[in-house]
Amino acid sequence: MGEMRGLEPISSKADVVVIGGGVVGCAIARELSRYRLDVVLLEQAPDVATGTSKANSGILHAGFDCEPGTWKARLNVRGAALYAEIAEGLGIPRREIGSLVVAHSDADLATCESLLARGRENGVAGLEIWGADRLRAHEPSISADVAGALWAPTAAVVCPFLATVGFGENAIRNGAKIHTECGVTGLVTAGGRIVAVETTRGRIEARFVVNAAGVHAADVARLAGDDSFTIHPRRGEYILFDRSTGALARSVLFPTPSKVSKGILVSPTVHGNIFIGPNAADVDELDDVETTAPGLDEIISGARKIVPDLPLQNAITEFAGLRAAAGKDFIIGESPIVKGLVHAAGIQSPGLTSAPAIGEAIAEILADLGLKLTPDPTFVPVNPHRPKFTEQTPVEQMARIAADPLAGRVICRCETITEAEIVAAIRAPCGARTIDGVKRRVRAGAGRCQGGFCGPRVTAILARELGIPVTAVRKETLESWLFYARAGLEIREDIDA
Amino acid sequence: MTSRVQPIQCIGCPVGCGGEVVLDGDRVVEMRGFTCEKGEAYAAEEVVAPKRMVTTTVRVHGGALHFLPVVSDGPVPKEAIFDCVRLLRGIEVTAPIETGRVIVADALGLGVDFKAARAIAVASDGLRPA
Amino acid sequence: MRDATYDVVTIGGGPAGMAAALAARQAGADRVLIIERDRELGGILQQCIHNGFGLRKFKEELTGPGYADRYIEMVGAAGIDVWLDSTVLAAEAGGRITCVGPTTGLATVEAKAVVHSMGCRERTRGAIRIPGSRPAGVFTAGAAQRMVNMEGYLPGRDVVIIGSGDIGLIMARRMTLEGARVRAVFEIMPYSNGLTRNIVQCLEDFGIPLYLSHCVVAVHGHDRVTGVTVAEVDADLHVKPGTEFDLPCDCVLLSVGLIPENELGRAIGVSTDRITSGAVVDQFRQTSKPGFFAAGNVLHVHDLVDLVSNEAEIAGRSAALFAKGVFGEATHERAVIAGEGLRQVVPQRLSTLEKGKNAIRFFFRSKAPMGPSIIALKTEDGIVWDRKLRVVKPSEMIVADIPVNRFAKASHIEFVLTLDEHPEPLEGAVEEEDA
Known part of the structure; x- marks a missing residue:
């Protein structure tokens, strides 16, 4: 166990090396793949979307709460507009369900008014203040003591994994390379300028390096001698409910925000589940994504202020993610210390929303730094449509099964996911390599039984498709093997039977 | 020889009497706390020569499944459970298997056979499980 | 598309579905179909290789696969149609069932009467909100049982079991026999949820301690599980501060309850019992939707498979009578x-x-x-x-x-x-x- 299998040889040189396979890194790689460039993205984990991009609220914010003039304000509004254009073609599930900032008092309503004014300044369309009656008519489960709300119709929910995978797959289809299980161990400079990246899998000569390493971005910068910023990981915990609770909220429900956070919200997911969270706790470790009993209690009591009657018995999972907090704004631009090193760092909320706009911004910056951007006429902006079996008509389903009998075998019973869909998710560019990778792409195991039934089967399918033994199948991280071989295990002798 | 007291949890029925057996060497001198004859009989055997049914699996070649469940056709002395499982770990069989086939006869000379708990057909179709 | 008409269709070919189908045939239903999503009949029995099944039904002690084997033979001899590897996508209130399988393709079945016998699923870590990290090595006991007994792989070598349900106890013994170390079983309630026999033969026999009124308050580990933190709880099931202790392990198995897999029932709007999570039925096991019957663990979670078979016989017989049009309308209804x-x-x-x-x-x-x-x-x-x-x-x-x-x-x-x-x-x- 343990050796890397089936990994393609890594590139020896590139025009641009992007470090980090989160939604930001993948969106940057995809944007750069429009041009005639050698683009290489490095990800230390076996899959993309395994850091902040896997555990966040999945919301495309309307953009009313960013301070005007900041990167956040500019990129949020632009990013939200870009998703509206490109999400469908890239296979990124997105639903424009609107958001509500729920006010409980006159003071809250005053905050909503100021958010409305700020939103108009940022160019957010359709903002309105609603009275309590209109709010209750829209959200029947909402707390009785609400005073009103700020309505933002352009807010949407999106699948953050499939956003990352969609950008990553499209980047690969347009010639970029994504090397997974490839950790960065050094940044080589010469004369104050970046020249190469050292990785766990070899050295890559690079003209430019884009640092999109999420919570690890400051560590990456330091590899080049740039200590111009630090990242403070701030953990947020979530509880996800079964889809049977989907009627609990129609839109994203925010509390009236405090100075530090958008607060604990109640929201539908793009797939029709409900989630509550996140709280905010500063943590020391860059991999501390443990949930805590007090933290879960905190988000339950926070969410109850908006929706008092939470269906806690229908919780299907709890998880935590880290925000890569740096300062008030995103850090976007060339390193003040090392030429050719461009940061896309400190990307906390609204980072998911901003990601495609960050891609554009980074391309502009690279052009300003002397990288020639020649459009590639073969660029294809969309990914092949991979319809969900359950969303097809019977005629389409029959044709699909006739062509591939595996399309008729349901593996995940909770979400009705067929073997053919799982196989496709593994074989696609930027394909799944782990159990969680399959779950995040096609939702096998994301339902109420959380993989209790389909886990053993998905394990077997991964082993077959990747050509590895079952004992080499991993859950998510580099060494997260799931099963041991039975043979070769010695019977314990020390038990007094 | 001094007598000793061994507590025995009866498993005969849902009441689950917690009784005690007083032993002089291997000889039962007294029973306390059991409320039926069945319970006393169980306790008497349990305290002197406890036995258990043993179930495990053996590897199957060419079958629709990779493992065949097997079961002892009678109880096995408790101290021999691990030896039986170790013995069966080394056994491999080939499909088809019919229910009740003797997989290991007179295991370890205990007078107990291990038998196939189910049938396993030969692997057939092209849609084999992954 | 394949189309077919049946008198009685059982959805699920585990012990309940097989017994219901057999009873339906015996009660005079001519055309009976079992739709099963697995590649063989038997349901969860096939992974329960331990013995103790069938004492009531067959007057002898069988293993789970052995019990299933008896029924599979009877089903084969009774002229009952069986569609394997077929998953029901929709079962409409009129009795029209849509199912899909790699060999059957997409098929619709018109059923005069339907028996829901889909069984149950395991409560998960998420449902009981165990905090901590989310490494590999946390499994429900039943999923682990399938991997060990049917696929031949071990989910861990150093195991902690949460919950004293019978599957967890059975897996404590099974993992021990497979060479793993089972550190302990932790039960949050002040009493065990398993049969006494299993406490004795699966834990005490192997010196595995059972801690009552204890719960796991955190799972640790980044790649694989590296340990758990355990604490004692008070009478209100709240953690007693200061009682926490750490235990190393590489695997956590959960045996914290079973929930009827009643989604098809809910989808057609049958009334559901808030406590059992299964349908509300009368003594014929008819749900609130005429012609729809339910039996086995999809109705309420049973302790003994023998009782599942008995209950399913009631449902199967009722379904046959309904299909023949001699069941009569449910009247004089009274709540129990x-x-x-x-x-x-x-x-x-x-x-x-x-x-x-x-x-x-x-x-x-x-x-x-x-x-x-x-x-x-x-x-x-x-x-x-x-x-x-x-x-x-x-x-x-x-x-x-x-x-x-x-x-x-x-x-x-x-x-x-x-x-x-x-x-x-x-x-x-x-x-x-x-x-």
Whole structure:
């Protein structure tokens, strides 16, 4: 166990090396793949979307709460507009369900008014203040003591994994390379300028390096001698409910925000589940994504202020993610210390929303730094449509099964996911390599039984498709093997039977 | 020889009497706390020569499944459970298997056979499980 | 598209589905179909390789696969159609079932009567909110059981088990026999949820400690599980501060309850019992939707497969009569109430009593463990039936066959479970009433 299998040889040189396979890194790689460039993205984990991009609220914010003039304000509004254009073609599930900032008092309503004014300044369309009656008519489960709300119709929910995978797959289809299980161990400079990246899998000569390493971005910068910023990981915990609770909220429900956070919200997911969270706790470790009993209690009591009657018995999972907090704004631009090193760092909320706009911004910056951007006429902006079996008509389903009998075998019973869909998710560019990778792409195991039934089967399918033994199948991280071989295990002798 | 007291949890029925057996060497001198004859009989055997049914699996070649469940056709002395499982770990069989086939006869000379708990057909179709 | 018409279709080919299909044939249904999503019949029995099944039904102790084997043979001999590797996508209220499989393709079946026998699923870590990290090595006990017994792989070598349900206890022994170290079983309640026999033969035999009133408050590890933090809880199930301790392990198995897999029932709008999570049924196991019957663990989670088979026979026979048009409309409906001391009762209602039927079987679970107790049936005429019980445990179903003449005319039907103030002196093993 343990050796890397089936990994393609890594590139020896590139025009641009992007470090980090989160939604930001993948969106940057995809944007750069429009041009005639050698683009290489490095990800230390076996899959993309395994850091902040896997555990966040999945919301495309309307953009009313960013301070005007900041990167956040500019990129949020632009990013939200870009998703509206490109999400469908890239296979990124997105639903424009609107958001509500729920006010409980006159003071809250005053905050909503100021958010409305700020939103108009940022160019957010359709903002309105609603009275309590209109709010209750829209959200029947909402707390009785609400005073009103700020309505933002352009807010949407999106699948953050499939956003990352969609950008990553499209980047690969347009010639970029994504090397997974490839950790960065050094940044080589010469004369104050970046020249190469050292990785766990070899050295890559690079003209430019884009640092999109999420919570690890400051560590990456330091590899080049740039200590111009630090990242403070701030953990947020979530509880996800079964889809049977989907009627609990129609839109994203925010509390009236405090100075530090958008607060604990109640929201539908793009797939029709409900989630509550996140709280905010500063943590020391860059991999501390443990949930805590007090933290879960905190988000339950926070969410109850908006929706008092939470269906806690229908919780299907709890998880935590880290925000890569740096300062008030995103850090976007060339390193003040090392030429050719461009940061896309400190990307906390609204980072998911901003990601495609960050891609554009980074391309502009690279052009300003002397990288020639020649459009590639073969660029294809969309990914092949991979319809969900359950969303097809019977005629389409029959044709699909006739062509591939595996399309008729349901593996995940909770979400009705067929073997053919799982196989496709593994074989696609930027394909799944782990159990969680399959779950995040096609939702096998994301339902109420959380993989209790389909886990053993998905394990077997991964082993077959990747050509590895079952004992080499991993859950998510580099060494997260799931099963041991039975043979070769010695019977314990020390038990007094 | 001094007598000793061994507590025995009866498993005969849902009441689950917690009784005690007083032993002089291997000889039962007294029973306390059991409320039926069945319970006393169980306790008497349990305290002197406890036995258990043993179930495990053996590897199957060419079958629709990779493992065949097997079961002892009678109880096995408790101290021999691990030896039986170790013995069966080394056994491999080939499909088809019919229910009740003797997989290991007179295991370890205990007078107990291990038998196939189910049938396993030969692997057939092209849609084999992954 | 394949189309077919059947008198009775059972959705699910585990013990309930097979027994219901057989009973339907015996009751005169000509065309009976079992739709099973796995590649063979038997359901979860096929992974339960331990013995202890069938004492009531076959008067001998069988393994799970052995019990399934008997039924598979009977199904084969009875002229029942079986579609394997087929998953039901939709089962509409009119009896139209859409299913899909790699060999059947997309198929629709018109069923005159349908038996829901989909079984149950395991409660997950998420459902009981165990905090901590999310490394590999956390499995539900049943999923682990499938991997060990059917696929031949081990989910860990150093195991902690959360919950004292029977599957967890069985897996404690199984993992031990496979060479793993099982550190302990932690049960949040002050009493065990497993059968005494399993406590003795799966834990005590191997020196595995069972900690009552303890829960796991955190799972640790980045790649694989590296350990858990455990704490004692008070009577309100709150963690007692200062009682926390750490235990290293590389695997956590969860045996914290089973939930009926009743989504198809909910989808057609059958009334659901908030406590059992299964359908509300009458004594014929008919749900609130005429022609739809339910049996086995999709209706309420059973302790013994033998009782599943018995219950499914009722449902299968009723479905056959419904298909033949001789079932009659459910009238004179009365609710059956689980009163004091009882958590649940099945059936939850009675409809017109069948002529010639002498007794009706009820299943109960108690709210808490109790010593000598009396279970009684209260009607508007007072207590009309009662029975002494020497001991009561929530993990062990109370089964009672109650003479129909005691409640035939009653409109208020309520069962209560109270402490027995005058218990008879202890003697003799308790024989649960048999079918």
